Amino acid sequence: MVPYSARRQLVRRAVGFGLWLGLFLAAAALCDLSPEILKQGLGKAPQFAREFFPPLWAAADEMVEPLLSTLALASAASLLGMLLAFPVGLAAAANIVPVWLRLPVRILLGAERALPEILQLLFFVVAFGLGPFSGMCALAFSSIGMLGKLVGDAIEDADDKVLESLKATGASFWQVIRYGLLPQVLPSLAANALFRFDVNVRSSVVLGAIGAGGIGAEIARSMGMLQYNRATMAVLGSLILIYAAETVSGQLRRRLLEDGRS
Amino acid sequence: MLVVDALTKTVPGGRRVLDGVSFSVGAGEFVGILGSSGAGKSLTLRAISGLTELDSGEVRFACEDGTMCCVTRARGKALRAARRQMGVIFQGLHLVKRMTVIENVMMGRLGFIHPLRSWLYGFTDAEAREALEALDQVSMKPLAGRITGSLSGGEMQRVAIARAIFQRPRLYLADEPIAALDPRNAEAILNLLQPLSRHNPVVSTFHQPELTRRFCTRVVGIREGRVVYDGSPELSRSELAGIYGIREAQAV
Amino acid sequence: MMWPSQNARRMWATVATFAAFLGGFLAYLNVEPVAVLFQGQHLQNLFRDVFPPRLAVLWERSGLWWSVVETLAMAFAGTTLGLAFALPAGLAGAANTTPHGGLRAAVRFQLSLERALSSFFILMVLLIAFGLGPFAATVTLALGTLGGFGKLFAESLERVEAAPAEALAALGASRSQQICFAVLPQAAPALITGSLYAFDINLRAAIALGIFGAGGLGAELLLAYNTLRYHDVLALALVSLVLVTAVERVSDFLRQRI
Ligand SMILES: Nc1ncnc2c1ncn2[C@@H]1O[C@H](COP(=O)(O)OP(=O)(O)OP(=O)(O)O)[C@@H](O)[C@H]1O
Numbered sequence: 195m196v197p198y199s200a201r202r203q204l205v206r207r208a209v210g211f212g213l214w215l216g217l218f219l220a221a222a223a224l225c226d227l228s229p230e231i232l233k234q235g236l237g238k239a240p241q242f243a244r245e246f247f248p249p250l251w252a253a254a255d256e257m258v259e260p261l262l263s264t265l266a267l268a269s270a271a272s273l274l275g276m277l278l279a280f281p282v283g284l285a286a287a288a289n290i291v292p293v294w295l296r297l298p299v300r301i302l303l304g305a306e307r308a309l310p311e312i313l314q315l316l317f318f319v320v321a322f323g324l325g326p327f328s329g330m331c332a333l334a335f336s337s338i339g340m341l342g343k344l345v346g347d348a349i350e351d352a353d354d355k356v357l358e359s360l361k362a363t364g365a366s367f368w369q370v371i372r373y374g375l376l377p378q379v380l381p382s383l384a385a386n387a388l389f390r391f392d393v394n395v396r397s398s399v400v401l402g403a404i405g406a407g408g409i410g411a412e413i414a415r416s417m418g419m420l421q422y423n424r425a426t427m428a429v430l431g432s433l434i435l436i437y438a439a440e441t442v443s444g445q446l447r448r449r450l451l452e453d454g455r456s
Numbered sequence: 457m458l459v460v461d462a463l464t465k466t467v468p469g470g471r472r473v474l475d476g477v478s479f480s481v482g483a484g485e486f487v488g489i490l491g492s493s494g495a496g497k498s499l500t501l502r503a504i505s506g507l508t509e510l511d512s513g514e515v516r517f518a519c520e521d522g523t524m525c526c527v528t529r530a531r532g533k534a535l536r537a538a539r540r541q542m543g544v545i546f547q548g549l550h551l552v553k554r555m556t557v558i559e560n561v562m563m564g565r566l567g568f569i570h571p572l573r574s575w576l577y578g579f580t581d582a583e584a585r586e587a588l589e590a591l592d593q594v595s596m597k598p599l600a601g602r603i604t605g606s607l608s609g610g611e612m613q614r615v616a617i618a619r620a621i622f623q624r625p626r627l628y629l630a631d632e633p634i635a636a637l638d639p640r641n642a643e644a645i646l647n648l649l650q651p652l653s654r655h656n657p658v659v660s661t662f663h664q665p666e667l668t669r670r671f672c673t674r675v676v677g678i679r680e681g682r683v684v685y686d687g688s689p690e691l692s693r694s695e696l697a698g699i700y701g702i703r704e705a706q707a708v
Numbered sequence: 709m710m711w712p713s714q715n716a717r718r719m720w721a722t723v724a725t726f727a728a729f730l731g732g733f734l735a736y737l738n739v740e741p742v743a744v745l746f747q748g749q750h751l752q753n754l755f756r757d758v759f760p761p762r763l764a765v766l767w768e769r770s771g772l773w774w775s776v777v778e779t780l781a782m783a784f785a786g787t788t789l790g791l792a793f794a795l796p797a798g799l800a801g802a803a804n805t806t807p808h809g810g811l812r813a814a815v816r817f818q819l820s821l822e823r824a825l826s827s828f829f830i831l832m833v834l835l836i837a838f839g840l841g842p843f844a845a846t847v848t849l850a851l852g853t854l855g856g857f858g859k860l861f862a863e864s865l866e867r868v869e870a871a872p873a874e875a876l877a878a879l880g881a882s883r884s885q886q887i888c889f890a891v892l893p894q895a896a897p898a899l900i901t902g903s904l905y906a907f908d909i910n911l912r913a914a915i916a917l918g919i920f921g922a923g924g925l926g927a928e929l930l931l932a933y934n935t936l937r938y939h940d941v942l943a944l945a946l947v948s949l950v951l952v953t954a955v956e957r958v959s960d961f962l963r964q965r966i
C-alpha cells in the first residue's frame with residue numbers, strides 16, 4: 195500500500211491549525227483580547243509618545259544611586275546563592291546523603307523554582323519588612339533553587355572512580371568532598387552562577403518595584419507620580435545595567451568554559 | 457547536452473581550487489570523474505548545479521525548450537528551471553532524516569510544484585504512487601513508510617537515487633554515490649545508474665578506477681583543479697599515475 | 709595537585725575575596741544579616757503569621773477557581789500570540805532562513821530590546837493604555853515570549869544540518885520550499901520543546917504579573933496580602949505551586965512523546 199495520503203496530510207494540518215486557533219480564541223475571549231480595546235489603547239499612542247519622550251535627562255544623576263543599589267542587591271544575592279548552593283547541592287545528591295534527606299531537599303528546591311520570585315518576596319516582606327534585605331533573600335533563595343539542583347545533579351553525575359580512589363587512600367569524608375567533588379563541580383557551578391547573576395539583575399529591577407528599592411522602585415515611583423519622562427529615564431538606566439550585566443556575565447562564562455577546555 | 461567551460465575558482469587564502477576545468481557531456485554517456493582527494497571533483501559538480509560562486513567560466517545546459525541556458529549566470533526562476541532538470545545524488549546525509557522515505561523521494565519534484573501547494577499539503581496521491589514505483593526500481597518499496605533516519609547507509613543511497621529517478625531529470629549528477637558501501641552494494645548501485653545513463657547522461661565522481669573501467673563510457677581525470685585526462689575508461693598505468701600524481705609503479 | 713600548599717592558599721584567597729565582596733555589597737545595602745535574622749524575632753513572627761495555610765479559602769472564595777482559569781488563559785493566550793510572532797521572527801533572524809541579512813540584524817536587535825525591557829515596565833505602560841485587567845498582561849507575556857523565544861527559535865533553526873536544504877536547492881526547490889521540507893522538519897522537535905517551555909515560563913509570569921495588577925490568581929494573592937490575610941496567602945501560594953508543577957509535568961510528558 196502507498197504509505198502516504200494527501201488527504202491525511204491536509205486533514206492533519208487543518209486539524210492542528212484549527213485546534214490551535216480554537217484554543218487561542220477561547221483564551222483570548224477569557225482575557226478580553228478584543229480588537230476594540232486594542233484600538234482604544236493604540237489610539238493613546240501619540241499622547242504616550244509625548245509623555246514618555248524625551249527622557250528627563252536632568253534626572254540622570256538621581257538614577258546612579260538606585261542603579262548601584264540594584265546592582266549590589268543582585269550581586270550579593272548571586273554570591274550568597276552560589277556559596278549556599280554547594281552544601282544544599284550535597285544534601286540533594288543521592289550518592290552523598292540518604293534518601294530521607296535528599297527527597298525533602300529536592301522537593302523544596304522544586305517548590306523554590308516553581309514559585310515566582312515576587313510571591314516569595316511577599317513572604318520575606320512579612321518577616322523583614324520592606325527593603326533590600328527582603329529582596330536579597332527572595333533572589334538568593336531562588337538562586338539556590340536553581341543552582342542547588344544543578345549542583346546536586348552534577349554531583350550525582352560526578353566521576354565515582356575519583357571518589358573511590360580517594361576513599362581508598364584513607365581520606366576523610368570532608369577531604370573526599372574537598373579534593374574529589376569540589377574540583378569537579380566548581381567550574382560548572384561558577385558558570386551557572388554567572389548566568390544566574392544575569393537573571394538576578396533583571397529580577398532585582400522587578401522586585402524593586404514591589405518594595406526591594408533600587409531602580410525598580412524609582413520606575414514605580416515615577417509612574418505613580420505621573421512623571422512619565424522620569425520613568426523613561428529610569429528605564430533607560432535599567433536597560434544599560436541589564437545590558438552590561440548580560441555582556442559581562444556572557445564574557446566571563448565564555449572565558450571560564452574555555453579555561454575548562456584547555 | 458552539458459558544456460563545462462573553463463571553470464576557475466580561488467578560495468580565500470589565494471589557492472586556486474579550480475583552474476580552467478572544461479569538458480562536455482553528450483546523450484547516452486556515463487562520465488566518471490576521477491581524482492585524488494581535494495582535486496576539485498565535488499566542487500565541479502556543485503558548480504554544475506550552480507551551488508558555488510565561480511571566479512570565471514560557464515556551465516551551459518540544454519534546457520527544456522532546447523536552447524542552451526547558462527547555469528552560471530542564471531538567477532532565481534531561470535536557475536530553478538535549469539536545476540529541476542538535473543537530478544543530484546549526494547550522499548545519504550542530504551536526505552531529511554525525520555521524514556518518511558516516500559516523502560523524501562517525492563521531494564524530488566519540488567521544483568515543479570507551486571510553493572503554495574507545498575505549504576498546504578505537500579504532494580498528491582498520484583505522485584505518491586509514482587514515487588512508490590521509483591522506490592520499486594531500487595528495490596526499496598517495502599521500506600517506503602519508514603523514517604529515513606533509521607535506514608542503513610546503503611539504503612539511504614538507494615533512496616537518494618529513487619528521488620533522482622522520480623524527478624525525471626535530463627541529467628544525473630552523483631557525488632561519490634558508492635562511498636562507504638560494501639562491494640556488493642556498490643555494484644548494485646552502479647547497475648542502477650548504468651541503465652539510467654542510456655536515456656539521460658550521468659556524471660559521477662568515483663575513487664575506484666576498476667569500477668569506472670567496467671561501467672562508465674568515459675572518464676574525466678582531475679588533478680589540482682585541472683582536467684588532466686579526458687577519454688576512454690580503459691586507462692593505462694601511466695595515465696592513471698598522471699591523474700593521481702604518483703609514480704607509475706604505484707598505480708594499480 | 710602538585711603544589712597542595714599553593715593550591716590551598718589560592719582557594720582561601722578566593723574564599724576571602726568572595727566574602728569581602730559579599731560583605732561590601734551588604735554594607736552598601738545597609739543590611740546586617742546576623743542582626744536581622746536573630747535579633748528581631750522576625751522568623752518567629754513569620755511562622756506565627758503565615759502558618760498554617762488556611763485551605764478553607766479554596767472553597768470559601770467563589771471567584772478563586774475562576775481566577776485560576778483566567779491565569780491559565782492569560783498564559784495560554786500570551787504564549788500562542790507570542791509564538792505566532794516568534795516563529796516568523798525566528799525565521800527572519802536565522803542566517804539560513806532569512807530573506808535578507810539586513811533584516812536579520814534588525815530583527816535580532818529588536819528581539820534583544822524586547823528581552824532587556826523589564827516585563828513589569830511593559831505591563832505598567834500597557835495597564836495605563838488598556839486599563840486594568842488581563843488584556844495588558846496577555847500582551848506583556850506575548851512580548852516577553854517574542855523576545856525570548858524568537859531568539860531561541862532563530863538559534864534552533866541555525867543549528868539544523870545544512871546539507872538537506874542544499875540538496876533541495878540543487879533540484880530546483882524555492883527558498884520557501886527548502887524551509888518547509890528541510891529546515892522546519894529538522895528543527896521541529898526543538899521548536900515544540902521550546903513552545904512547551906514557553907508555556908511553563910508564562911504560567912509563572914502570569915501569576916507574577918497578577919500581583920502587579922493584571923488579574924487572575926496573582927490578583928487574589930495581592931488582595932489577600934493587602935488585607936493582611938497571610939494564612940490565605942500561603943494557601944494561594946500552594947495553589948500556584950500545584951498549578952505550576954502540574955503544568956510542568958504535563959509538558960514534560962508531552963516532550964517525552966515527541
Ligand atoms: N568553500 C570553500 N572554501 C575553501 N576551500 C574550499 C571550499 N570548497 C572547497 N574547497 C577546497 O577546494 C578543494 C577541492 O575540494 P573538493 O571538495 O572539490 O575535493 P574532492 O575532489 O571532491 O575531494 P574528495 O575526493 O575528498 O571528495 C579542497 O582542497 C577544498 O579544501
Ligand SMILES: [Mg+2]
Pocket residue numbers: 497498499631
Ligand atoms: Mg568530494
